[in-house]
Amino acid sequence: MAMTLITKQNRKIVKDALWENNPITLQVLGICSALAVTVQLKTALVMSIALTFVVAMSNVVISSLRNLIPSKIRIIVELSVISTLVILADQVLKAYMYDVSKQLSVFVGLIITNCIVMGRAEAFAMANPPGKSFWDGLGNGLGYSAVLITVAIAREILGSGKIFGFQIVPQAFYDAGYVNNGVMVLAPGAFFLLGIIIWAQRALSPQLSSKDATK
């Protein structure tokens, strides 16, 4: 059963969202939270899981309701579905990972206004059946996670010499005069890194830069 669900078409939906049409680097969606939670790998990972859950589930719910939602009030219906799911995610985090939930502070709540979730609900779930919408949501969630985790790894290594809180840069380096890059812990570091990631992706696949909406 599980095998038949992952058809070639569904695999393409997921793959598209990961590279060809990545929500952060190409659709320019959901950047707010992507930058704020990436000081440490741990928070970035938790955030990725929460967002992937919300976007996949909201796509399923909204696409199963798509024929019942009157188009005039669809935004408010979408928002209430999404906020219910975010409340679920937030309560689970508070119950099982209280310290991480404290670190993420308002950013779990901000998944509601994360443009990826709204954008996928509007652009994909309103026009496609639940099965396909689930894969689209999953793919976009994973595409978001991929960028988040890359930025978080770079920021944690460069900014504090650690990964998951474990020391990675050996003490000998520090003795020889190596210093952690303080900018990486602060906001500008996140902007620079994301800029560089976007640059690298487009240098690798030049055809992608023609899709840029902000150009």
Place this chain on the structure above:
Amino acid sequence: MEHYLSLAVKSMFVENILLAYFLGMCSFLACSKKMETAIGLGLAVTFVLTITTPANWAINHYLLDKGALAWISPALAKVDLSFLSFIAFIAVIATMVQIVELSIDRISPKLYTALGIFLPLIAVNCSILGGSLFMAERKYNFLESVVFGFGAGAGWALAIIAMSAIRSKLKYSNIPESLQGLGITMIITGLMAMGFMCFAGIQL
């Protein structure tokens, strides 16, 4: 008085909602190409933030917070509805944006045509919900929430207007092909964020 002034400066410059907390990035990146658009959106965000933050303060303080329902009857003093804050805040914001839109249309059609297209977009701007969530998390009082809402909005407007000015100059510079567009915009935002960090430590 001094306390409120310093809170305003803090929310506008030191802890700029866009450059330090990354809120409202999506519309910041998408709408900073033209100066007029940036000014219109900046004004609209400031306006809506100044209204919704105190409105959500009232909702939070009289309905949702732990023990907030005690004013109805002492039996409700133990009720804690704060888990509903996300859905309540976003509903207030969506409604407020609608009300603001309708009343501006009625009072000043000129301003409506200037802001018109941006107002509906604001309901899903993260900085608006972020303002309310920060207000709840930091436990501001009523006046503080007004000042914080205004300061955060003004800071956001400042950042997007500055960005649109930089981008209009950027058209004439020679940027590597694959860095054009989003890439260079991110890097400039990073430089701006570094600039704004100079305000850190200012105390009034």
